[in-house]
Amino acid sequence: MERDILNDYTQAAALAAKQAGINRQKANTYSLLRLGIFGLMIFSVYLTISLDSFGIMAIAMVLLLLAFAWLVARQGAYERLRDYYLDLKKINDNELDSLGTGANLYSDGQQFANEKHFYASDLDIAGPASLYQLINRAATTTGNQRLAQWLLAPADKPAILQRQEAVKELAAKNEWKKELQALLLFARKDNPSRLGNLFSFLRMPLNLPGEKALGAYAKAAPYLLGVAIVAAILYPTYKGIAIFIALANLGIVFSKAAYIKKTDFVADKIGKVLSNYAGVFNKIESEPWVSTLNNGLAQKLKEDNTSQNIRQLGMLIDKLNYHLNIIVGVLLNAFFLWDIRQVIAIENWKRDNCRNIETAFDIIADFEALISIAVPAINYPDWTYPVIAETEGYTLTAKSIAHPLIRGKRVDNDYELNNAFSIDIITGSNMAGKSTFLRTVGINTVLALAGAPVCAEAMVVSVINIVSYMRIKDNLNESTSTFKAELDRLQMLLAAVENQPRVFFLIDEMLRGTNSVDKYLGSKAVIERLISKKGVGMVATHDLQIARLEDKYPSYVRNYYFDIQVIDGEMLFDYKIKHGECKTFNASLLLKQIGIDVGEE
Template identity: 70%
Template sequence: MEQDILNTYEQASKNAGDEAARYKKLANTYSLLRLGVFALMVFAIYLTITLESFVVLTAAFVVLLAAFAWLVARQGEYERQRNYYLNLQTVNRNETDSITSGANLYNNGDQYNNDKHFYTSDLDIFGPSSLYQLVNRAATSTGNYKLAMWLKSPTNKATVLQRQAAVREISTNGDWKMETQALLLFANGEEPDRLTNLFKFLHLPLGMSGEKGLSKYAAIAPWLLAAAIIVTLFYPVAKGIAVLIALVNLGVVFSKAAYIRKADVVADKIGKTLGNYAAAFSKIESQSWSAELNIGLAQKLKANQTSTNIKELSKLINKLNYHLNMIVGVILNAFLLWDIRQIIAIENWKRANCEYVEEAFDVIAEFEALISLSSLATNYPTWAYPNIVESDGYTLTATNIAHPLIRTNPVANDYELNNSFSIDIITGSNMAGKSTFLRTIGINTVLALAGATVYATAMRVSVIRVVTYMRIKDSLNESTSTFKAELDRLQMLLAAVENEDHVFFLIDEMLRGTNSVDKYLGSKAVIEQLISKKGVGMVATHDLQIARLEDTYPKYVRNYYFDIQVQEGEMLFDYKLKHGECKTFNASLLLKRIGINF
């Protein structure tokens, strides 16, 4: 099955590469034609000066400028198509890389890591080789943030079920998913504040003085100059009037140069960007959706004709950029007060549309998060959609559950906690699989409550809040010893059990930073306090005495273990969870292997 999925991506990548090559050839052809038209414009200006006749310039303006604009538009379209297919090729190759090696061209989410978060550091949610690196397909900064928030905290059952339905629908529309990723790939790695600056630009009026009067003059200026040129054809002595009008027009534009530069600072960077976003908005709007969440998100865009309006703004900004070509800019401003027209049009657009723009980009972010989760369902079709249940107690049952970040021969286990309250003590040898099993349960629960599929044949889980105590580190910057760091983490865990709803804790070897007697007594006291608070979770430990708590609390404590088989001095691990307590440990064997006998 995996090979079939890889073959699909490889064929799609090849097809996209072929299309990109075709459009590149077309774009190059039109680029040469555009250069030829520009040369003719320069020659027309030379003839106008030499012959002292505006007839040549008028004809050149009408014919050559129209031809130039058409060629620019066609070349731009071919370049957009080439870039789109190159991006489509890239995202398909990225899926192949993700499946075969775990590589991912998208952000790994390291900026969202926080050692003091309830679980993200201990469960490898963010950073290199993390869950976020496996899942993320968000190119925009807002999409990255949205996905991170979904993985950092659980939501309610209704929202999880809505996301599941949306993810299921997107995963069955593979072409739409990959095409949307290709349309948004331009944003991957862009400055995080790019959209923030765009929103500021759209909400901040330019405040150009005399805007109403300029708008009226810009409407009649081309007709005045055209009339003057026509009069000049019959009365050559009147050519000074035409020149004067052209100079007045240029002077008006120059008088507003400060406002034009102010708009240029932002506009020069976002024209093409907005065009790319417009295509993504259109992709969402035009798709026929059936999942409730997808329908609602698309409707937010359709209600405001988002793709059409964003495309209009993109065109206005790109038109403003015409003045970057000095000769074209002079001609356009002399005849049409071009820059003034575009600035006023942009300001009118902002007044009419700025209020809903941020909501529209949040729709993009949410779809990117859903696309990211759907990548798991697409690439790993044997993974299951978990059943989100409501129960008075805690429910977390799984069949053949394995760790999604273990790429080579992961071992699956079954686990059952069905509408009850209990603490599971897990004992076992070093390297037998205790810590990995805790992380397996934790990371799949995070996926389940984000709305994704999980690495299991089946899973049932109630809405719980995972809290971990695993990788306890000292901190030189904070003058914190390992033991002090452990106490801080325990305090956080106990406070969470006391104050948060449905906390499910995962504790891996408590109080490692103290002596064995205090370690046992302290661990026992913590677990008994958790029992008194009706805490629920798992505790992995090497200390067999902790397993004796089952004798004291037979209705609350359950014992499990991972064992080791020793055959001819060799240690064999099966990494399978079993009921009861461990009887075989391997520390002495490991020490003997490095030359320490006792």
């Protein structure tokens, strides 16, 4: 199955590269033709001067401007297709990299890493070699934020089920998914503040003085100048009138330069970006959706004609940017008061459409997050959708559950906590698999409660809040010792158990920063405190005395262990969890391997 997926991505990348080459050649052809038109414009000026015929330049400029605009449009269309197929190739190559080496061109979510979060750091949710890096396919800033929100807090059951339904539909539309990613890839390197500036610009009116009068005159101006030019051709004495009208038009535009500059400052380079987003919105709107969540998001866009409106704004801004070509800008403003016309049109658009734009971009963020949690369903078809239980006690049952970030052959395990309240004590040797198992259960639960498939053959889980106590370390900047850091984490865990709903804790080797006696007594006291609060979770430890709590609380504490086999002095790990307590430890053997003989008392 994985080989088929790799072949699909390889073939799709090759096809995209071929299409990009075809469209690159077409764009280059139209670029050469544009140079020819520009040369003809210069030649028409030369003929006008040499023959002293104003009519030659007037007729030539109108025709050549029309030809130039058509060539710009055609070249732009082919350049957009070229860029789209190049991005589509990158999308397919990225999936090959992700499956092969774990590399990802999208953000690894380092900005969301937080050692003080309930579980983000301990379970490798964000940052290099994290769950976020594995699945993230969000290019926009808001899309990245939305995915982080979903991974850093569990959703409620209705939301999880809606996301599962949406993910199943997206997983069956992998080509559509990749095409949407290609349309959005530009946003990965776009200035994060650009859209924020756009939203502020749309909310703030320009208050152009005399807007109505200017708008009316701008509509009449080309007719006035056109009549004057015709008169100048027929009666050369009227040439001065045509020149006066053209200069007057330029003067009116110049008098409003400060207002034009305000619009131009925000609009700079955003026209192309908006055109790109219009394609994204259209892609979502035009796809037939069945799932409740996907269809609901798309319907919001359709109701507001989002793609059409965004495209219209992008075109208006692009038209305003025509003045960046000095010759074209002078001619357009002389004939049409071009800049004023576009500024007024943009203001009218703002008044009609600004209310719904931010909501529309939030919908893109939702789709990017859904696409990201759909990645496991596409790339790892042996993963499964968990059943979300609704039980009075805690439910976390899994068959053949494995860690999704382990590449190559994973060792899977079964685990069962079915509508119960209990604490599982997991003992075992160093490197036998205790910590990995805790992280395996934790990270898959995070996936499950975000609405994603999990790395297991089957899983049933109730909505719970994971709180972990695993990677405890000192902090020199905060003058915090390891033991103080452990106490702070314990305090957070105990407060969460008392104040947060349905906490499931993962504790790996409590109180490492103190002596063995205090460690045992402190760990025992903490676990008994958790039992008294009906706390539920797992505690991994090397301390066999902790396992004796099962004798004292047989209805609440369960013992599990990971062991090793020692054959001819060699340690063999099977990384399989078993019922009971560990009897074999390996610290002495590990020390012996580095030349330290522990000996016997």
